[in-house]
Amino acid sequence: MKFQRQAAILRIISENEIKTQEELSALVCKAGFPATQATISRDIKELKLVKVSTVDNGYKYAAPNKHGSATYMSRLKNIFKECVIRIDRAQNLVVVKTLTGMANAAAAAMDAMEIETIVGTIAGDDTILIILHTNDEAEKFCITAGDLLK
Amino acid sequence: MKFQRQAAILRIISENEIKTQEELSALVCKAGFPATQATISRDIKELKLVKVSTVDNGYKYAAPNKHGSATYMSRLKNIFKECVIRIDRAQNLVVVKTLTGMANAAAAAMDAMEIETIVGTIAGDDTILIILHTNDEAEKFCITAGDLLK
DNA sequence: CAGCGCCTTGAAATATTATTCATTTTATGG
DNA sequence: CCATAAAATGAATAATATTTCAAGGCGCTG
Numbered sequence: 001m002k003f004q005r006q007a008a009i010l011r012i013i014s015e016n017e018i019k020t021q022e023e024l025s026a027l028v029c030k031a032g033f034p035a036t037q038a039t040i041s042r043d044i045k046e047l048k049l050v051k052v053s054t055v056d057n058g059y060k061y062a063a064p065n066k067h068g069s070a071t072y073m074s075r076l077k078n079i080f081k082e083c084v085i086r087i088d089r090a091q092n093l094v095v096v097k098t099l100t101g102m103a104n105a106a107a108a109a110m111d112a113m114e115i116e117t118i119v120g121t122i123a124g125d126d127t128i129l130i131i132l133h134t135n136d137e138a139e140k141f142c143i144t145a146g147d148l149l150k
Numbered sequence: 151m152k153f154q155r156q157a158a159i160l161r162i163i164s165e166n167e168i169k170t171q172e173e174l175s176a177l178v179c180k181a182g183f184p185a186t187q188a189t190i191s192r193d194i195k196e197l198k199l200v201k202v203s204t205v206d207n208g209y210k211y212a213a214p215n216k217h218g219s220a221t222y223m224s225r226l227k228n229i230f231k232e233c234v235i236r237i238d239r240a241q242n243l244v245v246v247k248t249l250t251g252m253a254n255a256a257a258a259a260m261d262a263m264e265i266e267t268i269v270g271t272i273a274g275d276d277t278i279l280i281i282l283h284t285n286d287e288a289e290k291f292c293i294t295a296g297d298l299l300k
Numbered sequence: 301c302a303g304c305g306c307c308t309t310g311a312a313a314t315a316t317t318a319t320t321c322a323t324t325t326t327a328t329g330g
Numbered sequence: 331c332c333a334t335a336a337a338a339t340g341a342a343t344a345a346t347a348t349t350t351c352a353a354g355g356c357g358c359t360g
Contacts, residue, residue: 035309036309036310037346038310038312038348039308039309048203050201050202051346052214053194062200082232083229105256109252112252171317172317186339188317188318188339192318192319192339
């Protein structure tokens with residue numbers, strides 16, 4: 001029940017301006033997942049949701065803040081993260097699927113990270129092909145790149 | 151006093167794990183800006199700070215969440231925002247200064263936004279030159295682009 | 301299936317945060 | 331410089347969020 005409920009919470013807060021946990025609890029219950037405000041509080045903690053002030057002088061719950069320090073690397077990660085949809089591997093080749101038109105942006109961000117094991121990259125419109133020396137390096141790269149998306 | 155105090159708050163939360171407003175109030179006072187929890191609450195609202203759960207199962211106050219919905223436009227905005235340092239204008243030309251190596255990424259994001267008034271763009275390593283038809287359009291574009299950075 | 305450990309949850313208690321109301325401070329126009 | 335409006339603030343309180351504690355559920359293992 002828990003994961004479905006938390007998914008419901010994410011959906012609900014993206015579609016509504018939820019001001020309080022009570023309010024969220026009510027909607028979550030209506031969505032078919034009975035939960036008290038106490039449980040909602042725990043879910044919010046786990047999902048790392050935040051209560052943020054809105055333009056109209058109120059508050060609402062929102063998705064977590066992925067921006068930490070404003071360091072260069074962090075910026076690159078965010079760029080990468082925002083562009084990339086999926087990462088696949090075939091032998092020593094890695095195929096990164098991006099939003100349309102964003103492959104070059106993502107590749108630029110990746111280049112700037114200066115990952116040594118990368119032999120070269122070719123970026124099209126929504127796909128980047130990354131060539132690494134070995135299957136092993138490619139697999140490691142996939143894990144690293146996957147972590148960037150979190 | 152208010153702005154200095156709010157600046158102090160930003161500094162303090164970036165350097166410490168602040169769990170409660172009382173705690174923050176104490177540090178802010180120690181920094182030379184007497185303020186009660188009530189005032190801190192108002193400052194937090196104005197600064198759009200958020201209380202977010204930490205890895206060690208607690209809470210802390212943090213800088214605001216700039217990520218909203220995961221829509222395409224929002225992604226583009228974030229990419230742009232992460233790349234761009236400064237925007238200047240000279241007549242009908244706009245010069246966007248970016249992080250080193252990020253000019254193409256930022257330009258790609260901007261292109262994807264399909265802003266009609268842009269005649270063309272040239273991206274170097276850390277600079278984008280954007281050409282618009284008129285001074286007026288360039289000024290409007292600067293405002294729009296500036297808003298993207300917020 | 302009994303016993304155990306672990307996770308989840310609700311109700312109530314506690315802690316924390318937001319707001320109200322009164323007051324002071326600061327800015328503004330004469 | 332005074333009058334007045336607007337903004338800022340603290341104390342107290344109301345509202346909201348978190349935690350504690352006890353109970354229930356679920357999967358394992360013997």
